[in-house]
Amino acid sequence: MTPASALIDRWRDHLAIERRRSAHTVRAYTTTAQRLCAFVMAHRGEAVTAAHIAALTPGDLRAYLAARRGDGLSNASAARELSAVRGFLRFVGGEDAVVPLVKGPRVSKGVPRPVTPDEAVALADDLAESATDAWTGARDWAVLMLLYGAGLRIGEALSLTGSVMPLGDSLRVTGKRGKTRIVPLLATVREGIEAYVALCPYDLVGNAPLFRGQRGGPLSPAIIRRAVQAARTRLGLCDRATPHALRHSFATHLLAGGADLRSLQELLGHASLTSTQVYTAVDAAHLLDVYRSAHPRAE
Structure with a gap:
């Protein structure tokens, strides 16, 4: 060898x-x-x-x-x-x-577009590999995958408690105005959370916060935002690659894949369908950008 x-x-x-x-x-x-x-x-x-x-x-x-x-x-x-x-x-x-x-x-700027799947995974991977130790790296990876893989707001992800364990194929999330919804969990997201729980040095049980800071307290959203900002600088990604952009990307990619607006509204926890309809414009802008770039007769 x-x-x-x-x-x-x-x-x-x-x-x-x-x-x-x-x-x-x-x-x-x-x-x-x-x-x-x-x-x-x-x-x-x-x-x-x-x-x-x-x-x-x-x-x-x-x-x-x-x-x-x-x-x-x-x-x-x-x-x-x-x-x-x-x-x-x-x-x-x-x-x-x-x-x-x-x-x-650097990804070229122009028509607003969602973060691509590769960019989302690159951000999560970079955070994990740049962490000071294995458990915080696994934690950051799991949080970002909840935003992109399940469409959670960062506040929703960080408000999860140890009571969600053991995980199943879905997750009950409490959103704005105390409204609860059920979101499906992809195997990759579930495995990421389980890997973090296995490595975390703190007891993650009952109503205690699932995601912890370095000293054991609740993880602050500011820590994730700063980490993502540093990661996108290292990766050369544009400023639109933020934690909240991962939720937008979740919605846009589902819509592009054929999801209907009502189902998307439920997954995102929007009170009004009007809030969800914004993604039709985002997706149309993305498709138009692809058309202009690739179609031989596009002007």
């Missing part, structure tokens, strides 16, 4: 066992590490070691990203790739890791 192969195997185990990341994330991050090592080996002409990876410069990372963009990688996918690379470099360097500062590709 080569030094690079052994390093990648340790990275895979770290993600799956210590970080308790989903199988999809483990597979994607492992593949990125393999591509990075292959790239470094091709440029150095020798077997890659941990020392080679730890010594990578901003120029090296820019060259790698340029090569990946040459393979047809989109801006959003390149942002997620960079997040995975940063996590790998932090793992290799350990406590002494110095990760090169490289801005990710």
Whole structure:
């Protein structure tokens, strides 16, 4: 086994066992590490070691990203790739890791659009990998996936208590004006919450807050907002990539996938259908943008 192969195997185990990341994330991050090592080996002409990876410069990372963009990688996918690379470099360097500062590709501004699925996952992954320890990383990942994967407001996610455990296929949420609703839980979201609960050093039972701060108190929305702001800067995402934008993206992507407005109204907890209808305009703007960019006869 080569030094690079052994390093990648340790990275895979770290993600799956210590970080308790989903199988999809483990597979994607492992593949990125393999591509990075292959790239470094091709440029150095020798077997890659941990020392080679730890010594990578901003120029090296820019060259790698340029090569990946040459393979047809989109801006959003390149942002997620960079997040995975940063996590790998932090793992290799350990406590002494110095990760090169490289801005990710910026998504062009224009017609307002929802955060893409790749951008949403890239944000969650970057928060998890940038956390000071495994349990807060798992916590931040779970919170962002509740916003994007279940359409919760950040206040709704942080008001959940330990009484929701054990999780099922759905979640009862209390929204504005005390109105409750049932939202389905995707397997990825449920697994993320369960991974956080397993790692959290505090007792998450009864009516105690499910999501805790570093000292055990209720997690503040400001902490998540600041973390997302830092993550989107590292990833080179535009200012629209906010926690609340993830809820908007949940709605817009469901609508684009064929969901009807009444069902969407129930999932979002809107008191009035008028509030939900705004997403028809957002989706129409997105489709028009795609049409203008791709249709051969578009003006």
